[in-house]
Amino acid sequence: MENSTQIVSFVLTAYGNIGRLKYLYFTIIFLWYLLIFVANAVLIVVIYMDRRLHEPMYLFLCSLFVNEIYGSTSLYPCLLSQMFSDTHEVSLTNCLLQIFCLQTSASIEYCNLAAMAYDRYVSICYPLHYNVIMTTGRVCAIILLVWIYSFVKSTFVLSFNFHFTLCGNVIDKVFCDLQLVSKLACSVSTLNSLLDLVFGIVTIGLPLIPISFSYLKILIVCFQTSKQTKQKAISTCTPQIISLLNLSCGCFFEMFQSRFNVAYIPNTLRIILSVYLIICQPVLSPIMYGLNLSKIRNACKGFLLHRK
Template structure:
């Protein structure tokens, strides 16, 4: 076997040769990228400009939008270049940088959604104590926790991956991923697997369990409440539920894709499953919050140049 030091680049092998169709595909993905950026910027601008929206729930929505911009910036520029290229080689440094951005984006998304679940739990189950518990200081601490902890956990996993000697350079994916690189290792990856399991438990399964717990408590409270109260809870909790379920499905597809033999799948199906994870949440989140939350929707409509009426 060749030593990993002989490989100066990784080869992303999931790209399919679509000939002249790559130009329409490039235009479509570029428009999608522009739509993601525009939609999330609108959410950020509306919430930051309107004092009535300077509340914890809306602050966390801004965090989601910022994270969507961050993750999209780590994926789309390189992906758009690969669509027009005949070769799909990526340097080790660029690959590891992309891994860090995409994995921290994924971790940030889950921790922010978990904190949003906590915010909704306090608002519904302890409404009289909401403002005393969700102070500006508490919100800042929760936001810092959502960004800092995943940064260190992903950095640890990435460091262990970078240290592995590699006996190949083919990554069966359209973007770099830790597990795909670990499979190229010339040595045992037991330590990587153990650390990866610990990180997955703390950054994925614990937040997932907590979100399920908070919504169980919310459902128990709603069961004993009036129809009007249930309607208000549904209005504020539904967008978060949609975002959370959507994220879990797309993340599961990506994890499953990295664990199966992708070569047995239809290449176009494999690419679509791989893209779900980095495309659907960034475009769906601003649409869900912008359309479902009346306060945000009202201010967005006011921003439209042809709008002359107040909703």
């Protein structure tokens, strides 16, 4: 029986034998990653350079764009390197690091959307007190808390899930997955299953509380105010709601595949669903906010065309 000290690498079996298609896959993945990096980086630079965008909502968006780059970088370089690998092995250290980054990125995404929902709640429900409540210092403190909370939580998740003995090193995915690694344990206790449930609730359920509260309050205000206020609320909240729904769908696909037997699903579809979140969310965010919000759209035009 192998123990945890003997497992030095994991084998990612979902790649299969892709033959010459690896060149096509490599090109597509590289261009997609380049699109994600450039789109989010441009918006980060635009928000940083344009003082008119140094407002709470845009600072939260800047944090969101940074996280899109962070989360994508934890996956795409690994995918690119595996395209030309014959064994599709990943070291134990790199596997743990990838799991940590993906867990952290998902948590930051949810918490950031919660902070943005609260910002919209204050803006729409308490417009006269908005500048007093959402000061720059408070916004920066919220963003810092989001990142620290996510990093600390992910550290606890890994520490609780990697104290057991492993009896295998084969992962049926194109990246390292915490649940599939946990299933390689020689014995899984009820405590581990309970902790898995708790960490899932903390990651997804906890941020959903302020999100649900904020949008419920906004909805109530919309029914009680003028048509102009309704339109403002809809235009500012729609991108966040779409991002939340897309994020939740991605997390659902991921959790469903990791926890249940999905052998009946075609391999290609399983791979797409497993990386759906990292494929769509990092591109959806700059599209929804960069194109939908007029201030950012105009600032991008000025930045790219060198106009003041």
